[in-house]
Amino acid sequence: MNNPENNIKTQTYSYEEAVAGATAYFKNDELAANVWVNKYALKDSAGNIYESSPDQMHRRLASEIARVESKYSNSYSFDDIYEVLKDFKYIVPQGGPMTGIGNNYQIASLSNCFVIGNKGVADSYGGVMKIDEEQVQLMKRRGGVGHDLSHIRPKGSPVMNSALTSTGIVPFMERYSNSTREVAQDGRRGALMLSVSIKHPDAEGFIDAKMDGTKVTGANVSVKIDDDFMKAVKNNTPYEQQYPIDSKDPVFKKDTDAKKLWDKIIHNAWKSAEPGILFWDTVINESIPDCYADLGFKTVSTNPCGEIPLCPYDSCRLLAINLFSYVQNPFTPEAKFDMPLFKRHTEMAQRIMDDIVDLEIEKIDAIIKKITDDPEVLEVKSTELNLWKKIKQKCIEGRRTGVGITAEGDMLAALNLRYGTDEALNFSAKVHKNLALSAYRSSVEMAKDRGAFPIYDSIREEKNPMINRLKDADPALYADMVKYGRRNIALLTIAPTGTTSIMTQTTSGIEPVFMVSYKRRKKVNPNDKNSRVDFVDEVGDAWEEYNVFHHNFKTWLEINGYDLAEVAAMSQEELNPIIEKSPYYKATANDVDWVNKVKMQGAIQKWVDHSISVTVNVPNDCTEEMVSKIYLTGWESGCKGITVYRDGSRSGVLVSNDEKKKEEESISFTETQAPKRPKSLDAEIVKFNNNAEKWIAIVGLYEGRPYEIFTGRAEDSFSILSHVEKGWVIRNRTDDGRARYDFQYEDKDGYKTTIEGLSRTFNQEYWNYAKLISGVLRHGMPIAFVVDMVSNLHLSEESLNTWKNGVVRALKKYVADGTKVSGQTCPGCNEEEGLVFKEGCITCESCGYSKCG
Structure with missing residues (x-):
């Protein structure tokens, strides 16, 4: 293994060489190859590529993790670690760890998720700007960031400056969103979660902020909903909002129609898949770190995908266990889940995650040193310097980890279980219970050898519901935990695993397969006798259609004796009967019954101490009443958060190749709804x-x-x-x-x-x-x-x-006169809604200000 730490690894590869090497590694899966090269291959700041295969990456990761292991007793060797990492088969460090471990060419954090924000500070403009700067500083080091806006005073509140009254939450949403869009992270935009309590008087404005499609485009938004609000919705009674939201003596209170506000949330989610919902009382009541709230671990928001609720300045690193790989004899009558191997690897995954905490502290030290050595004056760099010192402190105090899974959908299919059935739900819950017990056992064993996280206190945790479930399931584990402590304050999560699942070539997180198959088209020369023309587009180009299959559906086809090339060339009518024979039939994202999907999430959530990122997919004709039932069921089932995606409510999603409609009504990768261009x-x-x-x-x-x-x-x-x-x-x-x-x-x-x-x-x-x-x-x-x-x-x-x-x-001259200008205030009078387009110019209807060109 060439080690960049020693400046030995100097061979570089062109982009084409790296893609070619990765494509061979992934057995001609070009999507997986490109994802790996673009996001995870070892690079320096100039873009030079030092790896041409994920195997080199896995050796890099194993070398560094083994280096940390060697500091402790009962350590894993390089070979032990490499064996579980290689081929993305068992344990897969996600995102920041995959990119940053062993990379001394770039100074970046290994953390995937951060939350920022100090209570009582950010309600001033100075505080707002400080949070803005902290957000940017984290994003430039690849971190996804979340923060809560509930501390900002509501619109119309008096302020002690020339504005006289507060603008409320919404303008600050746009500020933070724009900052996200400005930050490039190795070719990708930053990720931001903005949240607000339903108790805040500006909650309705927050809920509506993204509805015109042009504002807050750089952030996910979620509403923190408490049990009192949900009860008010069910009973159709008023709900009291106030500011400050947690004060026993608020300066402002108002009654609101809970059902009306709920219906607005539902309508917006139905229409645009946002806002998401965080069932905040469930989050807090179940949270083990909140047993230490008075020591700085009070949860205030989540990371951008919602799977890691965090206190200010804490962070988390993610790792996924590939569930599909534990199925022996997949897709056969002899299929079984290798639980002993899974439990052993889960204990190992938790150890690896704790090693990554040590590696992260090293990375933070390098970041702090770089900031300290930078020539800027302290006044300029003090915010960034203090930010990383706070993050380091939380990292040391809590040693938080994020062990999760991917390939739940493929695991169930390989066991001949149909996702969404009670049998599949019960088996998944069993797997996650064993995962939790094994991970916690590993953390307790590490506490014996390495010491507990510094603020561990069994008395603080004795009434926590998650701790008591572990106690009931394994009293000996709990007794050892009380005696020796635990290495990590919280351990488990389930992330979306988007790019991870592309490289494992499996379903994502706990989700079912999105589609079993879909159609793609490749451009062909109609004069080539070997080509088949299935479609001619609006500009006259000829295309051949072919079927693309979910990776493990191809595994099922091969095990069941089908010829892949023949099936790929089949018409939809020929393909449908084959899909119906498979365990993926009626088990796709849009097929799975939403009630069982939400109940499954709730059952698994009981064994996940952080949260679960999950989307309930519903068909386009799903009603708003149905979306409301989904959210209510999520609350009643013990989910911590939930998002609903109605098919077609957002663009950019893969399109099914179920029975074709008329050509002008059907959309796929190369089709268009644009009017056909005349000559x-x-x-x-x-x-x-x-x-x-x-x-x-x-x-x-x-x-x-x-x-x-x-x-x-x-x-x-x-x-x-x-x-x-x-x-x-x-x-x-x-x-x-x-x-x-x-x-x-x-x-x-x-x-x-x-x-x-x-x-x-x-x-x-x-x-x-x-x-x-x-x-x-x-x-x-x-x-x-x-x-x-x-x-x-x-x-x-x-x-x-x-x-x-x-x-x-x-283009401005073609905008209809009187059209409102979005996202701008008038420079002349500061009116928020006075600017309109008029004869190609921007004119203020309030003060007459005008700007052309």
Whole structure:
């Protein structure tokens, strides 16, 4: 094993070499290969890649974990650790640990999840800015962040500054959301959870904040709901909101219609899958760390996906156990779950997680040293420095871990159990009970050898429901815990495991398979005698359709004697009877009965001391009443949080290939709901400056509305258009069959002149951005939203930003007069809702302020 710690590992790989190596490792699974290379292969800050196979990564992880193990008695060897990590088969460190362990080229935390925020501090502007800075500082080191807004005073409250009254919660939601969007984390945007108590007087504004689709786009939002509110909903009685929310003598109180507010939550969740719900009394009452609330471990919010409730400045690292790998003889009548091996590996996983806490403390020390050594004055870097010192303190005091699972859906299918049945629910609960007991046994054994977490106190925990379930299930374990303590304050969670499950090639977390199969298309040459044309798109390109299967459904097919190539080429009518024979039939995300899904979550939650990230998928025709029942059942079943996704309420989800509807009604990866482009479009020319250069935008119009946009320098082949105002964009084809967009106009003498190939007349990067904007225009996004989207593009080069401003100017003229401008206040009078579009300019209806271009 070459060790980056000793600067031995110097061989680098090109991106193509790394992808090729990873593709071979994943047996031609290109998605898994690309995910691994882009997110987890060892890299330095310049983007140089030092690994071309996950096997190298697993050796890197095993080497570092074994180094920590060697400090303690009864330690695992490198070979012990490597054997459970390799091939993603048994134990899979997630996210930060996979990326950062053994990486001395980059200074980053190993923690996946953070929560920030001090009670009583962030209600001032100074406090708001401090939280904003802390959020950014954590995100730049790859952390997902959560914080609660319940401490901010409600809208209209008096404040001691020139504003006179508070703006309330919603503007600060947008502030924190925008900060998230600005932070790049190795090519991905940061992740943020914003929460608020239903008791807060601004809760309704919080619930509505994301509904227009243009605000708070950089955050997940969840409402913390208490038992009193749920009882008020069930009994249709008033509910009292107040500020401060926990005060016995609040400065503000009001009664609200609980049922009406509940219906708003339900409607918004039905329509847009947000807000999520956190059943906060359940979270707090079940929380073991809250036994130490007076010592700084009071839970205030969760990480972005909701599976780790945390106190301020605590963090957690995640690891998943691959449940599918413990099924012997999968998909056969002899299938059985290897419980002894699972329990042994769970104990080992908990040890590895504790080792990762040590590695995280080393990483935090390196971060603190870097900040200390940075040349900035202390005044500039003090917030970041103090932030990491607080995180280190919590890490040492609690040694929190996040052992979880993935592949629950595949495990059940491999055991010939149908997800959602009572039999499957009972078996899953048994697995998670054994996981909890084994992990806690491991933590107690470590306390004997390594010492308990510093603030452990058995008296504080003796009434905790989770501790008492462990006591009832294993009295000897509890007796040892009281005697020796426990190494970790809290141990277990179940995360979404999105990219993890791609690399394990299994279902995600405790979720069922999302789809057994779906259709993909590949572009083909219709003149090739070996190709099959199943679909011709709106621009005339030919495509061949083929079936793509969930990885372990392919395993089932092979075990049951099917030829994969033959099945992949089948029509849906031929494929359906085969799927019906499999244990995945009626066990997909949209098929599983929601009642059993929620009950399963509640049953498993009893053996998970943190929380579970889970989404209840319902079909598009699901009613709001049904969503309400799902949430109520979640509360009654002991769930800590729940999110509902109604099929089609958000874009970007894989599309089923169940029985086809008419072609114009069916959507898949390459289909479109955009109006089909006629060969010729009316077009207008808008002139703008890109830095000191003269540029031109050609806007193609469909029924008077922008449909596509082309841009280029007026000095290039567009120069002739400097004196043209209108014309037509005509879609033709080149000799090799590719699309070409020509511009035609009529001169003053009545002659028609054509400029060929607009797409070839300017820099490729501008063309790519213009294609993206055109795609949004074609699919009907309101022009005002397109203007807002383009305005908020964060581009790396200044020339691109000035070009962006020109595109905005070109599109603004097509926004209907009187359309409200979202997310901005008037610079003239500070009115929040006074700005409207008028003749391509932004005008304030309150004070007359106007800005054009």
